[in-house]
Amino acid sequence: MIEREITERVALCRPDGRLNSEAVGWTRKPLHDTSGIGRGRYARARNKRWEYWNVTTPTHILALTISDISYAGVHEVWLFDRATGEVIGANAMAPFAVNTTLPGTLGQGPARAHAADLAIAIDEVEGGTRLRAITSRVRFDVLASRPPGHEAMGVVVPWSDRLFQYTVKDVARPAAGRLWVDGVRREVPEGSSWAVLDHGRGRWPYRVRWNWGAASGIVDGRRIGVQIGAKWTEGTGSTENALVVEGVVHKISEELTWTYHPGNWLAPWRMQGERADLTFTPFYHKSSRTCLGVVATEGHQCFGHYTGWMSESTGARVSVDGLTGWAEYVAQRW
Template structure:
């Protein structure tokens, strides 16, 4: 059903001085305007995830602090052979992890378990450097003039809330080194950012889909936002954000993740056909996670602000389900 969402147009702090959610922070933005002034230890989560799709490879890298641990990773999929390279690291108490309070500013750095990631953000874009055994990633992600991203604060309550920035369809260039082979990243490639800061419930499930083609991108989410009055759904046409204020129904087969997915709601008629499934599991006693991230192609259509329908045929990206106890 439709939501009634407030657009925020001025800078705002995420939290009040006592650490509770500032009601003025609840809403959505077209560019990062929130300062994530999280306080204290316990239930606080901070992460930067970059997903990069090229004609030959898919690259995923995550730097995160979950308070009790840093969970970092570097992943590469060869789209032709389906060969995967995956390196994951768990660092107790997230030692050495550093994250800036604003998306698009400052540097995030993590290291541990053979994985090193540095994300340097500046007015012109983002520089990404990541290394793990047998893998080197060096990328530049320019920020085009007028490019918009979706920022949303999801309020579960005064002490449980999440700020996310989903930036889809960014240009990217650089290099990927796998062993002795170097691959150039540029033509036909795009990058997606998931910037997260917040204080989460112990158990949560989410869906996320992102896809891009020249001049067109889509960002869709579900489950974790249900009942909050806000969504993280948007269409991007030539870099401009068209906010989708409808909660969506996600239909997929948890016994066969490679079957087509359907994502639908008011103004959204999307089908996603996977070509590869990536499974990630982390078990640390009382906490753990399981994610099924499927890479594939989108078809269907989404209605823009002016009522016209945008055809999604040809978009490439991913759809996922994540289940977390954290």
């Protein structure tokens, strides 16, 4: 598979709202103007916009989601205590995404959500991205740093000129800050905490399935990030697979084979290809299921550790042994 690297700014959409063919490709830094999502009469109610951040620390896993799926805002703040296994989550659905703010283009403004028992704020600041969230039991304030020269894989996945997705998967961002659980302060320690962004802007089919995996950390003294995906990109000519070494993206333009066991989600997963051979061993399974008539979601997100290797653009193999991250399967009707 040959994927075109885009190196100059480009609009994702044409003036009529259809996909701009010049936008199809991948990038090392955000170059796509996605402000045209929502324009035109094509694929109404298919527009989906979101920011998902996950932060892994030695003691906790934190996550926040702000999303606008056209007819609703769907938001979440989630925390997992790695020592006790306690899970604290807060979810909210806002009709027509009321009190939801998302920038038209990544980095071009704040993101906000306020509904029910949660409030979320995401802001670009000097040196990185500030992540804040509060619920009745949990509060956190974390800086996801952006080291000089740090790259993030972006890619456009085209199903058609009416249905398409732009995603930025930014892995291995050093994180630091504080969190509070029931008023008790805990540290998000610098040097052993990592943030990952899933930024999405697009127009989706009604039914879709996907796999996504990511991991971050230090291996052999180098900052390593893993980004892999499957199912939703098949047949499009695009992939979302990449290895990040010391902030440099090494794009992997092949579909990986995922092997896992539905119904036994804590069994080891395998992800394999010519440039990757990974084993993922979960320690926690987060399951979610929603059915609201024509809208339904089934999700299985497992957190655990990766072993194996991925290859750089030169062909050199890079160990990912011991990286903490996740792998997931999601089926959507939306």
